[in-house]
Amino acid sequence: MGVIRKTKSVETLLAIFEQNKDAVSAVQLVDLLKDQMNKTTIYRVLERLESDGLVHSFMGKDGLKWYATCHGCSSAQHIDIHPHFQCQHCGKVDCLSVDMKIPSIPNRKINFSQILLIGECESCS
Amino acid sequence: MGVIRKTKSVETLLAIFEQNKDAVSAVQLVDLLKDQMNKTTIYRVLERLESDGLVHSFMGKDGLKWYATCHGCSSAQHIDIHPHFQCQHCGKVDCLSVDMKIPSIPNRKINFSQILLIGECESCS
DNA sequence: TTACTTTTGCAACTAAGTTGCAGTAAGAAA
DNA sequence: TTTCTTACTGCAACTTAGTTGCAAAAGTAA
Ligand SMILES: [Mn+2]
Ligand SMILES: [Mn+2]
Ligand SMILES: [Zn+2]
Ligand SMILES: [Zn+2]
Numbered sequence: 001m002g003v004i005r006k007t008k009s010v011e012t013l014l015a016i017f018e019q020n021k022d023a024v025s026a027v028q029l030v031d032l033l034k035d036q037m038n039k040t041t042i043y044r045v046l047e048r049l050e051s052d053g054l055v056h057s058f059m060g061k062d063g064l065k066w067y068a069t070c071h072g073c074s075s076a077q078h079i080d081i082h083p084h085f086q087c088q089h090c091g092k093v094d095c096l097s098v099d100m101k102i103p104s105i106p107n108r109k110i111n112f113s114q115i116l117l118i119g120e121c122e123s124c125s
Numbered sequence: 126m127g128v129i130r131k132t133k134s135v136e137t138l139l140a141i142f143e144q145n146k147d148a149v150s151a152v153q154l155v156d157l158l159k160d161q162m163n164k165t166t167i168y169r170v171l172e173r174l175e176s177d178g179l180v181h182s183f184m185g186k187d188g189l190k191w192y193a194t195c196h197g198c199s200s201a202q203h204i205d206i207h208p209h210f211q212c213q214h215c216g217k218v219d220c221l222s223v224d225m226k227i228p229s230i231p232n233r234k235i236n237f238s239q240i241l242l243i244g245e246c247e248s249c250s
Numbered sequence: 251t252t253a254c255t256t257t258t259g260c261a262a263c264t265a266a267g268t269t270g271c272a273g274t275a276a277g278a279a280a
Numbered sequence: 281t282t283t284c285t286t287a288c289t290g291c292a293a294c295t296t297a298g299t300t301g302c303a304a305a306a307g308t309a310a
Contacts, residue, residue, distance in 0.1 A: 038291070040268080040291080113240065116240075130306085132257065155298095169258085
């Protein structure tokens with residue numbers, strides 16, 4: 001179930017995603033907003049935003065959950081699937097708008113993919 | 126630093142990887158071996174096996190760490206990089222021996238990748 | 251066997267994320 | 281505007297994966 005009421009928490013989180021090109025980890029958000037809202041609320045709002053197709057989530061290289069704005073998705077379908085890049089050095093993550101071909105694998109039905117490219121970002125190399 | 130002594134724990138874990146085609150999660154190993162060795166030992170042996178190039182590790186869709194046998198790697202270099210498949214239904218993970226092209230991304234140096242294809246395995250579909 | 255050093259077990263800890271529940275506040279209805 | 285319903289939030293306690301420090305145990309070479 002997605003967002004039904006435009007609460008302060010929802011507005012706050014949406015504003016962060018709007019002005020942020022990069023992906024943001026749940027941990028970063030909890031830290032950033034620790035004076036404004038409870039971490040439980042953050043996790044729960046993120047869940048709702050995702051099920052509404054407003055953001056997407058994926059796992060970073062260290063097993064943390066990351067979120068970023070979706071483009072063209074809705075509660076009905078998540079179509080904005082793309083690879084992500086994480087810097088080994090500073091940990092930053094971005095969405096990549098490249099199109100990677102997913103091969104079909106015998107005897108398996110592939111529904112989606114999580115592609116994480118790991119290396120060094122511009123400011124760290 | 127890798128394995129120096131052939132201990133019982135090392136032998137046990139290596140035996141599991143030898144007879145196992147699929148990947149195994151650290152959690153599964155801890156559960157499987159709970160009567161034979163301490164979980165700390167398991168995590169530490171896995172670390173050593175990985176730095177010796179005998180196994181490789183990656184994150185599954187739920188943020189758990191998975192391990193599988195390496196082919197042709199050594200402590201000097203991990204060359205056996207390949208996509209993995211995880212079943213949404215039963216959670217099982219396999220190594221895929223397909224070759225996926227990693228695109229080069231402007232302003233970023235890509236060192237390696239974690240490609241996880243998610244869907245339904247043969248027995249679940 | 252002895253001596254040296256790696257490896258292990260244990261217990262306590264850390265950190266990310268979850269759950270249950272009582273209280274608060276959107277927003278529709280009156 | 282006030283009332284009413286129920287989605288949403290805060291809090292505290294919990295769960296679970298993985299880590300750390302240290303003392304004891306077990307490889308290995310001499
Ligand atoms: Mn993205
Ligand atoms: Mn593999
Ligand atoms: Zn960087
Ligand atoms: Zn399956």
